[in-house]
Amino acid sequence: MQSCIDICNRCAQTCLQTAMNQCLEMGGRHVEPEHFRLMICCAEMCQLSANFMLSNSPFHTRTCEVCAEICEACAKDCASIGDMDECVSICRKCAESCKQMASMATH
Amino acid sequence: MQSCIDICNRCAQTCLQTAMNQCLEMGGRHVEPEHFRLMICCAEMCQLSANFMLSNSPFHTRTCEVCAEICEACAKDCASIGDMDECVSICRKCAESCKQMASMATH
Amino acid sequence: MQSCIDICNRCAQTCLQTAMNQCLEMGGRHVEPEHFRLMICCAEMCQLSANFMLSNSPFHTRTCEVCAEICEACAKDCASIGDMDECVSICRKCAESCKQMASMATH
Amino acid sequence: MQSCIDICNRCAQTCLQTAMNQCLEMGGRHVEPEHFRLMICCAEMCQLSANFMLSNSPFHTRTCEVCAEICEACAKDCASIGDMDECVSICRKCAESCKQMASMATH
Numbered sequence: 001m002q003s004c005i006d007i008c009n010r011c012a013q014t015c016l017q018t019a020m021n022q023c024l025e026m027g028g029r030h031v032e033p034e035h036f037r038l039m040i041c042c043a044e045m046c047q048l049s050a051n052f053m054l055s056n057s058p059f060h061t062r063t064c065e066v067c068a069e070i071c072e073a074c075a076k077d078c079a080s081i082g083d084m085d086e087c088v089s090i091c092r093k094c095a096e097s098c099k100q101m102a103s104m105a106t107h
Numbered sequence: 108m109q110s111c112i113d114i115c116n117r118c119a120q121t122c123l124q125t126a127m128n129q130c131l132e133m134g135g136r137h138v139e140p141e142h143f144r145l146m147i148c149c150a151e152m153c154q155l156s157a158n159f160m161l162s163n164s165p166f167h168t169r170t171c172e173v174c175a176e177i178c179e180a181c182a183k184d185c186a187s188i189g190d191m192d193e194c195v196s197i198c199r200k201c202a203e204s205c206k207q208m209a210s211m212a213t214h
Numbered sequence: 215m216q217s218c219i220d221i222c223n224r225c226a227q228t229c230l231q232t233a234m235n236q237c238l239e240m241g242g243r244h245v246e247p248e249h250f251r252l253m254i255c256c257a258e259m260c261q262l263s264a265n266f267m268l269s270n271s272p273f274h275t276r277t278c279e280v281c282a283e284i285c286e287a288c289a290k291d292c293a294s295i296g297d298m299d300e301c302v303s304i305c306r307k308c309a310e311s312c313k314q315m316a317s318m319a320t321h
Numbered sequence: 322m323q324s325c326i327d328i329c330n331r332c333a334q335t336c337l338q339t340a341m342n343q344c345l346e347m348g349g350r351h352v353e354p355e356h357f358r359l360m361i362c363c364a365e366m367c368q369l370s371a372n373f374m375l376s377n378s379p380f381h382t383r384t385c386e387v388c389a390e391i392c393e394a395c396a397k398d399c400a401s402i403g404d405m406d407e408c409v410s411i412c413r414k415c416a417e418s419c420k421q422m423a424s425m426a427t428h
Contacts, residue, residue, distance in 0.1 A: 024251070031241065041166060051151060054334055054338040069169065271362045
């Protein structure tokens with residue numbers, strides 16, 4: 001579980017940092033509403049997902065499941081816009097790791 | 108949607124305030140790990156759920172779905188422990204409202 | 215204290231909702247990096263400020279103090295950009311209310 | 322700045338994980354209201370502090386300043402209760418790192 005926590009944390013940091021710096025400074029498609037919202041919501045979901053695992057909540061399987069969906073959507077969106085390789089890569093890893101956590105039986 | 112945002116916010120506030128004051132001060136079953144974790148995680152999930160709706164994220168239907176499950180579990184747990192009528196009542200309302208949001212088609 | 219909690223919550227909601235919808239959709243000066251960062255950081259600080267008061271933390275005077283500074287800066291920035299009357303008004307109220315909380319003796 | 326972000330993140334994780342597992346399971350002084358509130362508020366402040374730095378907000382010096390105070394108080398409290406060496410150590414490091422960030426000129 002610790003490795004999924006670490007990946008969620010790195011993904012939250014990368015999405016927030018990229019959105020609030022690179023995206024805002026490049027403008028254009030990078031601040032297109034649907035893309036920018038997805039980056040910010042992905043960061044927030046990854047942070048909550050990590051917090052649920054840290055807190056040992058049995059609902060972490062459910063939050064990891066939703067987190068995996070959002071990370072997958074964010075990876076696709078970032079890949080189609082381009083110039084966001086780091087974001088694409090960490091979002092894919094996070095989606096994979098969260099999907100595995102979600103598939104484990106809880107309690 | 109605004110009414111669901113308002114209910115999620117009130118539920119987040121009530122759970123956090125009750126856990127950090129009443130539960131910690133009463134002790135006993137109120138600080139039993141599974142109960143206390145549920146209160147804190149419920150507060151965090153309701154806050155994220157409200158933020159996703161405020162941000163107009165299409166994933167709000169997914170986060171509302173999980174929020175409804177956690178609120179329902181929290182309402183049941185608080186009811187079985189007793190002395191937590193306000194929490195029980197707002198968690199039930201929030202579960203109901205989030206379930207409705209989750210069942211609507213998005214975008 | 216409850217009225218300051220309510221104002222902080224409304225301010226957090228207004229800043230997040232305005233940034234993620236109106237600002238992203240209008241573009242131009244509304245997504246200028248310094249302005250947009252301030253809106254998002256103001257929303258996050260108001261939420262933390264409310265949570266510290268709800269948790270009855272003695273550090274709420276310190277977080278309210280910083281929250282007042284950020285809300286004041288956000289009100290000024292929104293006023294200079296224009297078309298953001300609701301944000302200007304709630305940020306000013308929140309700055310005022312947080313300044314009062316910060317000036318009270320704690321414990 | 323990246324090293325302060327990393328330390329804030331580790332401190333947020335350690336405080337939340339320790340509070341929601343070790344403290345709740347050990348009970349007694351570990352769930353005494355003032356101690357437990359401090360742990361949870363410290364975790365939340367460290368997370369916000371990291372987010373302000375990631376977002377490149379000029380207010381990160383102010384949030385780091387308050388974060389340093391809370392981490393110092395949390396380190397002292399954990400040390401006096403005992404059995405919390407990891408928390409004491411990371412809170413001290415985080416207080417030190419945030420104090421340095423706060424003392425730097427911004428912009």
